[in-house]
Amino acid sequence: MRATLRWAHADLRAHRGQSVFVVLASAGIIASLLLAVALFSYAANPWQRIFTQSQGAHVWLHTRVPAETGALSGLDGIAGVSGPYRTGQVTLESRGARAGVSLRAAGTEPPEIARPLVTAGHWLDRQAGGVVLESSLARVLWAEPGDTLTVVAADGTARTLRVSGVAEAAEPRYRPGGEPGIGWVLPSTLDRVAPGSTGRSVGLRLKDPADLDFTVQQAVTLLGADRVAQVTKWQQARAEAGSDDRLLGQLFAVFGLGALLAAALAASGAISARIRGQLRDISILKAIGFTPGQVVRGFLAQHLAFALLGVTLGTAAIALLGARIPGRIGEAAGVWQDLPGNTALMIGVPSGAVLLIASATGLAAWRAGRVPPVPVARAALPSAAPMTGLGRRALGMRVPPALVLGWRAAFPRRPRTLITVARLALPLLMITVALVAWSTLDMFRSRPAEMGVPAALTVRAEQPGSLSGQELQRALTAPRDVAAVHPGVEVAALVPGQTGTITLRGLGTAGAPYPFTVVEGRPADGPDEAVAGQGLLDLLDVRVGDWVRMTVEGRPQILHIVGRSIEPEAGGRVISTTVDTLEERDPALRPDFYHLVLRPGADPRAVSSDLAAAAGGALEIRETANPGDRLEPARGVIAALIGVLALIGLTELLTLIGTGVRDRGRDLLALKAIGLTPRQISSAIVAAAGFTALVAAVLGTGLGVLSGSWLVDTQGRSSGMGAGIAHVPPALLLASVVVGAVLGAVAAAAVPAARTARRRLADSLAETL
Numbered sequence: 001m002r003a004t005l006r007w008a009h010a011d012l013r014a015h016r017g018q019s020v021f022v023v024l025a026s027a028g029i030i031a032s033l034l035l036a037v038a039l040f041s042y043a044a045n046p047w048q049r050i051f052t053q054s055q056g057a058h059v060w061l062h063t064r065v066p067a068e069t070g071a072l073s074g075l076d077g078i079a080g081v082s083g084p085y086r087t088g089q090v091t092l093e094s095r096g097a098r099a100g101v102s103l104r105a106a107g108t109e110p111p112e113i114a115r116p117l118v119t120a121g122h123w124l125d126r127q128a129g130g131v132v133l134e135s136s137l138a139r140v141l142w143a144e145p146g147d148t149l150t151v152v153a154a155d156g157t158a159r160t161l162r163v164s165g166v167a168e169a170a171e172p173r174y175r176p177g178g179e180p181g182i183g184w185v186l187p188s189t190l191d192r193v194a195p196g197s198t199g200r201s202v203g204l205r206l207k208d209p210a211d212l213d214f215t216v217q218q219a220v221t222l223l224g225a226d227r228v229a230q231v232t233k234w235q236q237a238r239a240e241a242g243s244d245d246r247l248l249g250q251l252f253a254v255f256g257l258g259a260l261l262a263a264a265l266a267a268s269g270a271i272s273a274r275i276r277g278q279l280r281d282i283s284i285l286k287a288i289g290f291t292p293g294q295v296v297r298g299f300l301a302q303h304l305a306f307a308l309l310g311v312t313l314g315t316a317a318i319a320l321l322g323a324r325i326p327g328r329i330g331e332a333a334g335v336w337q338d339l340p341g342n343t344a345l346m347i348g349v350p351s352g353a354v355l356l357i358a359s360a361t362g363l364a365a366w367r368a369g370r371v372p373p374v375p376v377a378r379a380a381l382p383s384a385a386p387m388t389g390l391g392r393r394a395l396g397m398r399v400p401p402a403l404v405l406g407w408r409a410a411f412p413r414r415p416r417t418l419i420t421v422a423r424l425a426l427p428l429l430m431i432t433v434a435l436v437a438w439s440t441l442d443m444f445r446s447r448p449a450e451m452g453v454p455a456a457l458t459v460r461a462e463q464p465g466s467l468s469g470q471e472l473q474r475a476l477t478a479p480r481d482v483a484a485v486h487p488g489v490e491v492a493a494l495v496p497g498q499t500g501t502i503t504l505r506g507l508g509t510a511g512a513p514y515p516f517t518v519v520e521g522r523p524a525d526g527p528d529e530a531v532a533g534q535g536l537l538d539l540l541d542v543r544v545g546d547w548v549r550m551t552v553e554g555r556p557q558i559l560h561i562v563g564r565s566i567e568p569e570a571g572g573r574v575i576s577t578t579v580d581t582l583e584e585r586d587p588a589l590r591p592d593f594y595h596l597v598l599r600p601g602a603d604p605r606a607v608s609s610d611l612a613a614a615a616g617g618a619l620e621i622r623e624t625a626n627p628g629d630r631l632e633p634a635r636g637v638i639a640a641l642i643g644v645l646a647l648i649g650l651t652e653l654l655t656l657i658g659t660g661v662r663d664r665g666r667d668l669l670a671l672k673a674i675g676l677t678p679r680q681i682s683s684a685i686v687a688a689a690g691f692t693a694l695v696a697a698v699l700g701t702g703l704g705v706l707s708g709s710w711l712v713d714t715q716g717r718s719s720g721m722g723a724g725i726a727h728v729p730p731a732l733l734l735a736s737v738v739v740g741a742v743l744g745a746v747a748a749a750a751v752p753a754a755r756t757a758r759r760r761l762a763d764s765l766a767e768t769l
Helices: 002-014 016-044 046-053 070-074 135-141 187-193 209-223 234-276 279-287 292-324 327-336 342-369 389-396 401-410 415-446 469-477 534-540 579-585 604-615 634-665 668-673 678-719 731-757
Strands: 059-063 078-094 097-105 117-121 130-134 148-152 158-168 181-185 199-206 228-233 457-461 482-494 501-507 518-521 529-532 547-552 555-565 574-577 593-598 619-623
Touching: 016 292, 016 327, 016 342, 016 634, 046 234, 046 327, 059 209, 070 078, 070 209, 078 135, 078 187, 097 135, 097 187, 097 199, 097 619, 130 135, 135 158, 135 181, 135 619, 158 187, 181 187, 199 209, 209 228, 228 234, 279 292, 292 327, 292 342, 401 678, 415 634, 415 678, 415 731, 457 604, 469 482, 469 593, 469 604, 482 579, 501 547, 501 579, 534 555, 534 574, 534 678, 555 574, 555 579, 593 604, 604 619, 634 678, 634 731, 678 731
Parallel strands: 097 181, 130 158, 501 574, 529 555
Antiparallel strands: 059 199, 059 228, 078 097, 078 148, 078 199, 117 158, 130 181, 148 158, 457 593, 457 619, 482 501, 482 547, 482 593, 518 555, 529 574, 547 555
């Protein structure tokens, strides 16, 4: 054991550069994995992030009349109290959109518990008339800082408020038709817009969330059950946000597994390359009496020490300096340290990496133990395959020798070459998959009509008697940016067997059909024909071409499914036909709403303002829900993930270059003997790295496009939206990935290649073994 430790120490002193590289590579890989985990935790569960950052309340108690809430802070298990806030119920209007809102009277400083996180504008100042809106409510109202909103109180009095800011809160999101949204105003402003308000809201943060039910029971008893109007628990808000977060979680889980696999291969590649570079030393050790077991234990001790040191450095760097990284990555690293489960991940990821490195080292060390004690002279063995006919023809055509020799060195027809290309291609494959996801998100914003959202606005007649059918039609088509107006009806229908309900929707007419995004089959253009979403096809276990029978208000409705459309609403459990078909079943049926398709480049907010002004408040106008809004947090994370994968790829690339330079070092005599200059030799080494990166990049991007499209479509199918939503990135962007990988390889190989080409080699046993 003493001899093994002495040899390990001597080896470290003799190969300091290699040792430092292995340690830094391990530290970089661990730091990349921890940053990837932080990014996934940050984006895959936005509600938990907001709850942690804002010190959110575990329960909100809403009372109808003033109640003595001061004693709540004295209950056992209470960590903090937010409020109480005096509240008033009003209706806010903006650009034709309406929403019920519960305004809370707050101060000029945000509270410590359940603190709203301002994302745009600023918090309330001393100037009266300002309001801070919760982000989901602001999105429905198209409200931004500086906008003016109309406030309609319970008595019908209309006043105005100025939007001071938009904030995120760990409370149930506003959904049209659901519970009122949340806004914060000064007490004097609440007295002006909602005089006589008597409601109160108070939030409680618990020391142990498991005691929630008991604490709520105590609080309700203390306040009086007759005074409490509503109790909102944190699980309710988390469950409502869970459907949006689940898709992000699944998407990032796949990215995380890919990043873990790429990091594992990079770490094992660096270790194996170092051991292969010491085969001569291993032979000498065995010649002086080292047993195979001593060799294996020596390498294991070395690389476990490297791994522990690298893991410690990488983990410490993220823990201490991660929050200082600029941009979204630093923000994610800072928030992640406060999220639940952070400690387990901070310990589990490095521990798993150490076990992985130990496994890779054990395999490589076992191979090192089998090295024969008498080395075979390399000069007696062919270093590569003979020159091919294509290579000889290339030299005859005056192709630069550096390119021909570089191609030959990059692909010597060995199995190891395929492994090298595969390891380098994996990070590029994952980067391409991330770009496919990014391009798909861009499609939802730039061309929503191709993603199942052709209509930008949804209009409902707030006062049906104020506008007749023809007058309403003329009012809706008056703005010049309105390309088409499609009437619509939605009813609940019982599925066969009456075991559940689905959404039966009539959109458009036979003369002016609605532009559904049909990805399978054809549009519905005949009587009793319909298109359905993937969620409905899965629910009823039917396919395109089948007939389905359902029950609507006690009457049977039989439809022929002729196509599958992309349906982003209701989990895809929607079957759509024309309004004419539904009127045949019920002649008294009238449209409930209208979908407005706008001209390309039109601003939905400007059209909504024009419609609201023309209709005089008789219309309720909302922006059609876009599923891309739910996935918007993924944009920044995908960009940061590409950076993490690029770092892992760079580690793999440096290992590849180091191995190539070492393997080519013994061929320098032969290259000089045939007349190549040091510059040509350096160019050959650089060309070998560039060719390897080129093949890996082409392979990685090609497979990445296929894998990314399959992954996005699979996610769409599982969510009920349906396959056919994946969008391939532009060819120019994919080409830039390939070019960037090749240029990075060339730049990284230039310096070591130049140093190697200028070495003075002696034709001795040391250079031929």
